Amino acid sequence: MRVHAVEQGTDEWRKLRMGIPTSSAFERILTAGGKPSIQARAYAFQLIAEKMLGRPLDDFGGTYWMQRGTELEPEAARAYEFQQQVDTQKVGFITNDAGTIGCSPDRLVLGHPGALEVKCYSPQNHIAVAVDGFGDKHIPQVQGQLLIGEFEWVDRWAYHPDMPPVRVRTFRDEDYIAKLAEALEKFQEMMARMEDKLRADGFLEALP
Numbered sequence: 001m002r003v004h005a006v007e008q009g010t011d012e013w014r015k016l017r018m019g020i021p022t023s024s025a026f027e028r029i030l031t032a033g034g035k036p037s038i039q040a041r042a043y044a045f046q047l048i049a050e051k052m053l054g055r056p057l058d059d060f061g062g063t064y065w066m067q068r069g070t071e072l073e074p075e076a077a078r079a080y081e082f083q084q085q086v087d088t089q090k091v092g093f094i095t096n097d098a099g100t101i102g103c104s105p106d107r108l109v110l111g112h113p114g115a116l117e118v119k120c121y122s123p124q125n126h127i128a129v130a131v132d133g134f135g136d137k138h139i140p141q142v143q144g145q146l147l148i149g150e151f152e153w154v155d156r157w158a159y160h161p162d163m164p165p166v167r168v169r170t171f172r173d174e175d176y177i178a179k180l181a182e183a184l185e186k187f188q189e190m191m192a193r194m195e196d197k198l199r200a201d202g203f204l205e206a207l208p
Contacts, residue, residue, distance in 0.1 A: 001150050006092035008104055009070075016093045016102065017058075019051035021184060023103035023144030030183040032136040034176055044191045048198070072120040076159035077107055080116060083165065084109075084155075088116055094149050101184055103145045105154065113152040114169075115145060118159060126160045134158075134168055143180055146172045 006012045021029060021043070028039040037043075050057050077088055088107035095102040105115035117138075121129065134156055142154050151172075158166040 004093040026140035026144040032139040076118045129158045
């Protein structure tokens with residue numbers, strides 16, 4: 001595991017993510033149910049295009065609520081620290097030793113084997129989380145963070161300044177993590193075959 005000291009959202013952070021699978025998109029490789037995703041080839045095409053063009057293709061401009069979440073994150077983290085009686089530290093980007101996969105949890109929980117994901121939803125979506133939990137949507141992302149960051153748990157913290165917060169702690173699912181690691185290996189092998197074909201066709205002379 002390697003922790004890269006960069007600020008999330010900066011050009012340096014985007015450059016580190018460029019062309020490699022990241023946990024926020026692991027659902028495009030393995031579904032929450034542990035099945036291969038039909039989006040894998042399209043995701044591979046995107047990552048190869050990023051490597052060829054030398055720039056990320058994801059749009060991180062985001063919606064109003066995403067931007068609001070970024071603004072509220074420091075306040076949300078302080079509320080988490082107060083309630084849990086811990087200290088947290090912002091983290092930029094974490095990769096495996098080879099730098100071939102990565103993740104960006106919002107914070108590390110100092111002195112504990114865990115990480116923090118802050119979610120600042122609209123009022124109605126905050127209520128939905130309070131009633132129904134986070135559901136399965138983020139399983140590939142969270143278990144991917146547990147895989148790459150070698151954490152024992154990830155806390156998802158839904159915060160709204162006018163409502164009680166919601167904390168859900170997710171522990172390692174070793175069976176799912178094993179499936180995810182295998183799916184990531186197969187995905188990267190598929191990408192390598194695609195790149196070999198493109199090179200053989202003379203299409204990617206600029207690809208490193």
